[in-house]
Amino acid sequence: MRIHSDFPGGNIVVSEIGDGVVRLERDLRDTEGDWFYWAFCAEDTASLAGETVTFLFPSSCRVSRFGAAVSHDLAHWSWTESGSGDRFTYTFSEGEDQLYFAHHMLYDPLRFDDLCRRNGLRREVFCSSVKGRPLPAVRFGHGDKWILLTARHHACESTGSYVLEAVTETLLEDLPEGYSVLAVPFVDYDGVLDGDQGKNRRPHDHNRDYTDAPVYEVIRELIAFGKTHDLRYSFDFHSPWHMGEQNDYVFFSRSTEAMEPFTDRFGEIMKRETAGNALKYTGAWDVGPNEMWNDETSPNSKNYFSKQPSVRLSVTMETPYFGVEDGNGKISQESMGELGRAFGRSVAAYIRETECGI
Numbered sequence: 001m002r003i004h005s006d007f008p009g010g011n012i013v014v015s016e017i018g019d020g021v022v023r024l025e026r027d028l029r030d031t032e033g034d035w036f037y038w039a040f041c042a043e044d045t046a047s048l049a050g051e052t053v054t055f056l057f058p059s060s061c062r063v064s065r066f067g068a069a070v071s072h073d074l075a076h077w078s079w080t081e082s083g084s085g086d087r088f089t090y091t092f093s094e095g096e097d098q099l100y101f102a103h104h105m106l107y108d109p110l111r112f113d114d115l116c117r118r119n120g121l122r123r124e125v126f127c128s129s130v131k132g133r134p135l136p137a138v139r140f141g142h143g144d145k146w147i148l149l150t151a152r153h154h155a156c157e158s159t160g161s162y163v164l165e166a167v168t169e170t171l172l173e174d175l176p177e178g179y180s181v182l183a184v185p186f187v188d189y190d191g192v193l194d195g196d197q198g199k200n201r202r203p204h205d206h207n208r209d210y211t212d213a214p215v216y217e218v219i220r221e222l223i224a225f226g227k228t229h230d231l232r233y234s235f236d237f238h239s240p241w242h243m244g245e246q247n248d249y250v251f252f253s254r255s256t257e258a259m260e261p262f263t264d265r266f267g268e269i270m271k272r273e274t275a276g277n278a279l280k281y282t283g284a285w286d287v288g289p290n291e292m293w294n295d296e297t298s299p300n301s302k303n304y305f306s307k308q309p310s311v312r313l314s315v316t317m318e319t320p321y322f323g324v325e326d327g328n329g330k331i332s333q334e335s336m337g338e339l340g341r342a343f344g345r346s347v348a349a350y351i352r353e354t355e356c357g358i
């Protein structure tokens with residue numbers, strides 16, 4: 001068996017491939033403190049058919065309660081349903097010669113290209129990434145009022161990408177009159193492709209860069225966009241910490257105190273729209289302004305845009321990496337899409353309800 005990270009999102013350090021046991025660890029790179037993201041490809045595994053291999057990490061916060069995420073093609077993902085904490089096991093089947101395993105379900109950037117193709121959207125170059133890659137964005141609509149959708153301020157947080165995709169498609173079908181959408185799906189594009197953690201990147205990560213002197217061009221461009229357009233709404237999609245407590249559920253990381261009444265109202269619509277979903281927004285796990293880590297002076301996307309005079313609502317939604325079995329709130333590509341569609345419907349409903357003065 002050969003293990004490598006040579007694919008979009010790959011991240012692994014292998015210390016030993018032994019008999020039935022592989023010892024490995026995530027690659028922290030320029031992250032300050034600990035983080036948990038890893039993703040690797042196992043190749044030349046045909047000779048292992050029928051054998052069970054244990055993949056062992058040196059930390060109990062590396063593997064979900066459903067085991068590892070597994071894929072044959074980087075496009076379709078499920079859970080191994082074996083192991084948790086510091087390990088997972090996998091029994092190789094006949095003919096399986098290449099597999100991808102990861103901390104959670106990856107979102108291949110090619111999937112965003114498919115979304116553009118399906119919907120006739122032009123994938124534009126928003127700016128250059130730090131490493132000079134063309135950082136993609138799409139815009140659509142005919143209005144001069146704008147809705148901004150962003151994900152991957154923290155590179156590894158791919159559950160937010162599934163949500164952004166479905167919000168985008170829902171708004172394409174039903175965009176309130178007078179509005180346009182700018183979607184920037186991979187804010188830390190280098191980190192997404194290179195498989196970085198992204199969170200707590202030194203000197204600071206992309207979601208701490210909304211300052212007077214941003215170090216990342218993409219943040220300078222997002223700030224400039226807000227200043228030169230009638231930006232009304234900003235929605236930023238993230239994944240939370242590894243697992244446990246609110247990290248197992250959908251929740252809002254709310255912005256400023258001044259934004260609270262508007263977030264409350266939007267939250268009520270989200271409760272209604274997600275009531276029949278596997279992944280529900282209940283409001284019970286929200287982290288309000290100045291609660292826990294959520295300091296409203298932190299220079300992040302939601303706080304920055306909530307303070308712009310034209311902006312009526314700015315909020316971050318956190319979508320768990322794994323979810324829970326209980327209440328069917330388990331993460332799958334389908335359940336994340338369903339959540340994103342509900343979010344998209346909620347945005348359209350919120351705009352119509354508030355603009356009609358209901």
Ligand SMILES: [Zn+2]
Binds near residue numbers: 153157239240
């Ligand atoms: Zn995040």
